[in-house]
Amino acid sequence: MALPTSVVSPPTGSGIVPSGALGAQLASLTRRAFIPSVYVQVYQSHPLLSLFMGNSKAARGGVGQITIPVQGSSFVNFSWGGFAGDFPMPTDAAAIQNAQFNLKLGMVPIGFFGMEALIQSSEVVIPKLRAVMSDAGVVMKQAYAQALYTNNFANPQVWDSLAQAFDDGTNVPSYGGITRSPGAASQPPGSITQGNFFGGQLITGTGAQMTTRVGAAQLLTRVQTGAGGEAPDFAVMNPAQWAQLMTDFMSLEMFTTRPRSIYDTNDMVNAGFRAIRVLDTPIFPDPFCPMGSCYIINSRYTGLYMSEYAPMTFSGFESQIPIGQISDIGVLISASDLVCAKPSSGAQVSGITGAAWPSVPGTTPSTL
Numbered sequence: 001m002a003l004p005t006s007v008v009s010p011p012t013g014s015g016i017v018p019s020g021a022l023g024a025q026l027a028s029l030t031r032r033a034f035i036p037s038v039y040v041q042v043y044q045s046h047p048l049l050s051l052f053m054g055n056s057k058a059a060r061g062g063v064g065q066i067t068i069p070v071q072g073s074s075f076v077n078f079s080w081g082g083f084a085g086d087f088p089m090p091t092d093a094a095a096i097q098n099a100q101f102n103l104k105l106g107m108v109p110i111g112f113f114g115m116e117a118l119i120q121s122s123e124v125v126i127p128k129l130r131a132v133m134s135d136a137g138v139v140m141k142q143a144y145a146q147a148l149y150t151n152n153f154a155n156p157q158v159w160d161s162l163a164q165a166f167d168d169g170t171n172v173p174s175y176g177g178i179t180r181s182p183g184a185a186s187q188p189p190g191s192i193t194q195g196n197f198f199g200g201q202l203i204t205g206t207g208a209q210m211t212t213r214v215g216a217a218q219l220l221t222r223v224q225t226g227a228g229g230e231a232p233d234f235a236v237m238n239p240a241q242w243a244q245l246m247t248d249f250m251s252l253e254m255f256t257t258r259p260r261s262i263y264d265t266n267d268m269v270n271a272g273f274r275a276i277r278v279l280d281t282p283i284f285p286d287p288f289c290p291m292g293s294c295y296i297i298n299s300r301y302t303g304l305y306m307s308e309y310a311p312m313t314f315s316g317f318e319s320q321i322p323i324g325q326i327s328d329i330g331v332l333i334s335a336s337d338l339v340c341a342k343p344s345s346g347a348q349v350s351g352i353t354g355a356a357w358p359s360v361p362g363t364t365p366s367t368l
Contacts, residue, residue, distance in 0.1 A: 010027045010032065012024065012026075012027060034125045036125060036126065037126075038126055038131050040135075040138075043138055043142055044142070044145075044287040044288065045287060046141060046142070046144075046145035046286065046287070046288055047236075047284060047285075047286050048145070048148060048236050048286045048288070048289075049141060049144055049145040049148060049288075051299075052148075052303060052304035052338065053141075053304060053306075055299070055303060055304070056303065056304040056305065056306045056311070056336070057303055057304070057305050057306075058305070058306065058307075058308040059103055059305040059306065059307055059308065059335075059336075059337075060307070060308050060309075063102075064098070064100035064101065064102060065101070065102055065103045065305075065307075066100070066101040066102075066103070066305050066337060066339050067098050067099070067100045067101075068098065068099045068100075068101075068176070068339070068341045069096050069097075069098055069099075070096065070097065070098070070099050070176075070178070070197075070198065070341065070342075071095050071096050072095065072096075072097065072178075072197040072198065073093065073094075073095045073197070074093065074095060075093050075095050076090060076093075077090070097178065098177070099175070099176030099177060099178055099198065099341070100176055100177045101160060101176055101305075101337050101339050102337065103305070103307055103335040103336060103337050104157060104158060104159050104160075104335070104336065104337050105157070105333070105334070105335050106140055106143065106144065106333070106334045106335075106336070107331050107332065107333055107334075108136040108137075108139055108140050108331065108332040109329060109330075109331050110132055110133065110136050110314075110329065110330045110331065110332060111327060111328070111329050112129055112132075112317055112327060112328045112329070112330070113326070113327045114326035114327055114328075115326070116128055116129075133314075136332045137312065137332065140312065140332060140334060144159065144336075145286075145288045146288055147159040147161055148161055148162055148288065148338065149161060149162060149163060149288055149289055149290055149293070149295075150163060151163040151164060151167075151171055151172065152164065153171070153172045153173075159336070159337055159338050160175070160176075160337055160338055160339065161338060162295050162297070162302075162338070162340075162346075162348065163348060165200055165302065165338070165339075165340035165343050165346065166200030166201060166202065166295065166340070166343055166346050166347050166348040167180070167199070167200050167202050167343075167348065168180065168196065168199040168200055168201065168202040169181055169196060169199050170202060171202075175198060175200075175340075175343060176198070176339075178198045180196055180198060180199045181196045181199070197344075198343055199343060199344065200340075200343035200344060200346060200347065200348065201222075201223055201226045201227075201296075201343075201344060201346065201347035201348070202347070202348050202350070203219065203222070203223075203347055203348070203349045203350070204350050204351050205350075205351040206219065206349055206350070206351050206352055207351065207352070207353050208352070208353050208354045209352075210237070210241070210245065210294050210349055210352045211241055211244040211245045211248065211352065211353075211354045211355075212245070212248045213245070213248050213249060213278060216235075216245060216278045216283065217278050217279050219294075219296070219347075219349060220232065220235070220278060220279050220281050220296065221279070222347075223296045223346065223347040226344060226347070227298065227342075227344050227345045227346070228344070230298060230300075230345060231279070231280075231281065231298075232281055232296045232297055232298045232345070232346060232347075233281070233282075233297060233298050233299045233300070234281060234282045234283065234284065234296075234297055234299070235281060235282070235283045235284075235294055235295065235296045235297065236283070236284055236285070236286045236289050236294065236295050236297070237283060237284075237285055237286070237289055237293075237294045237352075238285065238286075238287075238289045238290065238291045238292070238293070238294075238355070239285035239286075239287055239289075240291065240355035240356050240357050240358070241291065241292075241294075241352055241354065241355045241356075242276070242283065242284070242285035243285070243355075243356035243357075244354050244355050244356045245276060245283065246272065246273055246276060247356065249273060249276060250271065250272060250273075253271060253272075281296075291352075291355065292350060292351060292352045292353070293348065293349065293350050293352065294348075294349040294352060295346065295347070295348055295349070296346050296347045296349065297345075297346045298342075298345035298346055300345070301340055301341045301342040301345045301346075302338070302339070302340040302341075302345070302346060303338075303339065304336060304337075304338050304339075305336060305337055305338075305339055306334070306335070306336040307334075307335035307336065309335075310333045310334060310335045311334060311335075311336070312332065312333075312334045313332070313333050313334070314330055314331075314332050314333075315330050315331045315332075315333060316330055317329065317330040318330065
């Protein structure tokens with residue numbers, strides 16, 4: 001494997017290029033025919049992150065840059081009445097408190113060495129700085145796509161993830177500064193001190209349920225019921241387990257031919273699906289979603305907030321001559337956080353078994 005500082009010799013002795021002295025002579029006298037593009041071999045697509053970024057909301061300054069007043073109990077009480085029309089006197093109830101989130105700072109330092117500028121001043125195929133700047137944005141998005149799904153409760157410098165938003169208090173004891181009570185779902189709703197009104201729906205040990213159309217419908221109905229009757233917008237799964245769900249649909253796929261119909265030579269029959277809907281809820285794959293997990297989301301309450309002043313902002317280059325080096329350094333900066341205003345609106349489904357293949361490149365393999 002050639003290191004960045006090593007000399008990579010041109011290929012000789014293959015195809016129309018001779019080997020030996022003749023090949024070396026041609027290599028010395030002939031320019032290489034470059035394709036003026038860099039083909040990136042790493043990184044993965046991130047559909048869920050793209051969805052959140054495309055619909056992100058602006059956040060500004062303040063302490064608790066994202067502060068959401070949430071109601072966790074009733075202000076008033078209902079009572080039945082008789083002929084006298086008497087009723088209990090109302091009391092002043094404390095029903096609202098703030099869920100508070102701070103923006104999280106993501107950074108990618110970028111160096112630009114002075115001698116690189118001289119070397120690439122004229123004889124350049126791909127400007128390295130352009131490639132590095134493009135890579136910086138991709139690296140930041142890859143880090144964000146990973147942070148979406150990991151439990152970052154122990155590291156408050158990282159995004160508040162979907163795993164934190166939809167936990168019921170078992171693994172994430174507080175969210176947005178509001179304490180959760182694990183196992184409190186059986187208590188009467190609407191009590192800040194006793195209930196778990198700011199807890200999500202953590203559904204564990206589901207096995208193969210989410211990889212069948214009937215099981216997926218049952219889980220979506222369960223999440224809708226736990227959200228007070230509001231249906232989720234979409235669900236996201238690991239591609240290998242999404243493909244397993246798709247096979248359950250394909251087993252019932254039918255191709256209908258009308259009598260006396262004529263097929264042209266350009267007509268084709270397509271099998272399979274690029275999108276799956278269950279109970280009119282789209283389910284799509286995301287390579288970053290961990291194997292064995294599925295997240296069911298209502299986008300009305302869950303979204304990405306990005307700083308109005310530093311959504312993905314480049315600081316500009318600053319000279320490093322004062323510290324004894326002919327170079328410049330800049331930083332790509334982004335201040336943002338993922339926030340859910342109603343954790344019960346969605347769910348984290350875990351313990352999913354069965355997959356179309358054992359693992360996805362770039363994700364942690366699980367035992368299936």
